[in-house]
Amino acid sequence: MPKIIVDVMPKPEILDPQGKAIGAALARLGIEGFREVRQGKRFELKVHGEITDEVLATVRHAAETLLSNPVIEDVVSVKQKDCGNGGGCCGSEASADALAGAAPNGQKDLLA
Amino acid sequence: MTARIGVVTFPGSLDDRDALRAVRLAGADPVSLFHADADLQGVDAVVLPGGFSYGDYLRAGAIARFAPIMDTIVDSANGGMPVLGICNGFQVLTEVHLLPGSMIKNEHLHFVCRDQTLRVENAETAWTSEYRAGEEIVIPLKNQDGQYVADEHTLDELEGEGRVAFRYVGWNPNGSRRDIAGITNARGNVVGLMPHPEHAAEPGFGPDSVEGGRTGTDGIAFFTSAIKGLMAKA
Numbered sequence: 001m002p003k004i005i006v007d008v009m010p011k012p013e014i015l016d017p018q019g020k021a022i023g024a025a026l027a028r029l030g031i032e033g034f035r036e037v038r039q040g041k042r043f044e045l046k047v048h049g050e051i052t053d054e055v056l057a058t059v060r061h062a063a064e065t066l067l068s069n070p071v072i073e074d075v076v077s078v079k080q081k082d083c084g085n086g087g088g089c090c091g092s093e094a095s096a097d098a099l100a101g102a103a104p105n106g107q108k109d110l111l112a
Numbered sequence: 113m114t115a116r117i118g119v120v121t122f123p124g125s126l127d128d129r130d131a132l133r134a135v136r137l138a139g140a141d142p143v144s145l146f147h148a149d150a151d152l153q154g155v156d157a158v159v160l161p162g163g164f165s166y167g168d169y170l171r172a173g174a175i176a177r178f179a180p181i182m183d184t185i186v187d188s189a190n191g192g193m194p195v196l197g198i199c200n201g202f203q204v205l206t207e208v209h210l211l212p213g214s215m216i217k218n219e220h221l222h223f224v225c226r227d228q229t230l231r232v233e234n235a236e237t238a239w240t241s242e243y244r245a246g247e248e249i250v251i252p253l254k255n256q257d258g259q260y261v262a263d264e265h266t267l268d269e270l271e272g273e274g275r276v277a278f279r280y281v282g283w284n285p286n287g288s289r290r291d292i293a294g295i296t297n298a299r300g301n302v303v304g305l306m307p308h309p310e311h312a313a314e315p316g317f318g319p320d321s322v323e324g325g326r327t328g329t330d331g332i333a334f335f336t337s338a339i340k341g342l343m344a345k346a
Contacts, residue, residue: 010216014261015287017217066178069171069207071214072261 002051004059007076008068009040040076043067051080115140115342117335118155120185120201122147122176126163127198127310134313135159138335140342147179156342157194157238158185160201162254162308172215172257173203182208194238194338195302199255202294202304211295211304212270213262218255219287227319227328228253228307229281230293234274237300238341242333249330250319253285253307260288260295260306270295278305309334 010016016038023037045062047055056078063075117140119131132142143155147165152158165176176182182204189195189210197205205211218224227250235245243249262270267289270276278294286306294305309331312318318328 013263014216015219015259017219017221017259017287021221066170066174069174069214071206071212072216 002047003081004045004047004051004056004078005081006043006045006059006063006067006078007040008043008063008073009076010038011072011074014072040073041067044081056080113343113346115157115339115346116143116153116155117141117157117159117338118143118145118152119159119161120145120147120179120181121161122163122165122179122204124163124165124167125161125200127308128161128163130308130313131159131161131198131310134310134332134335137313138332138339140335140339145181147176147181150180150184152181152184152188157196157338158188159310160185160195160197160204161310162199162201165200165204168200168257171203171207173200173205173207176200176204177207186210189297189302192299192301194341196239196334196338197302197304198308198310199258199306202306203257205302205304210302211297212266213260213289213295215257215306216259216261217257218259218285221256223254223256224258224285225254226252226285228285228293230278230305230307231281232277233279234277234296234300236274237277237296237303237337239303239334239337240277241341242337248281249312249333250321250328251307251309251312251331252319255286255306258286258288258306260286260292262289267292273298277303278307 019038045059060078063078068075117135119128121128135142143153203215206214229248229250232240232243232247235243275296276292277296279291280293284291296303312328312331315327315329318326321328
């Protein structure tokens with residue numbers, strides 16, 4: 001079933017107390033080598049039927065209206081998933097305010 | 113005429129009853145309002161109470177902000193009706209953009225519950241006119257997502273326009289920017305704060321004070337301020 005994935009992260013300038021606590025816990029476990037941990041949110045929206053540009057636009061609207069609070073969070077990416085053959089077919093779509101460094105394509109490779 | 117002050121119950125509100133009680137103790141008629149109704153039943157002012165509306169799912173206040181009653185409240189607030197957001201109610205007011213900024217998890221990640229000293233920075237809002245500017249009051253504070261954040265420009269604007277209504281004194285319990293405990297809109301009719309004035313409204317049930325255990329009633333003036341303002345207009 002086609003899904004759209006929305007990733008939301010706290011804005012870079014906003015402190016992330018949860019990420020900080022996770023980073024400290026990693027260090028306590030001896031899992032080291034990370035300068036910083038930040039925690040975000042991932043939403044998976046299953047779609048009725050085909051994912052069209054219109055559906056993606058609706059999801060972007062949802063992402064900016066309810067899924068994120070623009071005062072403290074950025075919508076890092078809005079992209080579709082579950083195309084089946086694993087390579088380059090997902091038509092990654094970054095939202096207008098995606099962070100330059102977020103690299104949705106790189107993220108997809110990691111998830112594959 | 114007696115002022116009528118409504119208190120909205122959302123799924124997961126906890127302090128709606130206490131707020132209704134504080135309204136009554138202050139001398140107004142308390143009116144229960146329900147999130148799913150668009151009708152404000154002709155109230156003169158509204159309190160959004162504390163609690164965990166919709167379990168704080170997504171973000172505190174994020175789902176409650178879309179309740180049918182909120183559209184009416186936003187319209188009325190823009191028309192000058194006094195609106196007070198306490199704790200989760202403050203979070204709802206920021207999510208619905210009646211007040212700037214937002215609340216994130218406390219810096220130290222702990223839930224805090226304590227009697228908190230605040231300084232009244234602005235005694236000219238609809239909810240603070242019965243205080244003196246600079247007055248220190250003690251009311252309970254209890255939250256986990258109480259760290260007030262906003263960008264520097266917004267913070268400077270709030271400071272410059274005297275819209276920081278309350279500041280934490282002695283200890284900043286959640287890491288809020290510039291020790292901000294509560295703010296107001298430009299018009300002064302909408303006020304939001306994290307601490308709970310409704311829990312310091314009746315002797316025997318408030319914070320400890322110099323007069324004895326649980327005797328503190330520093331919060332009642334929020335409600336008498338609103339009533340006085342409404343009466344003056346009537």
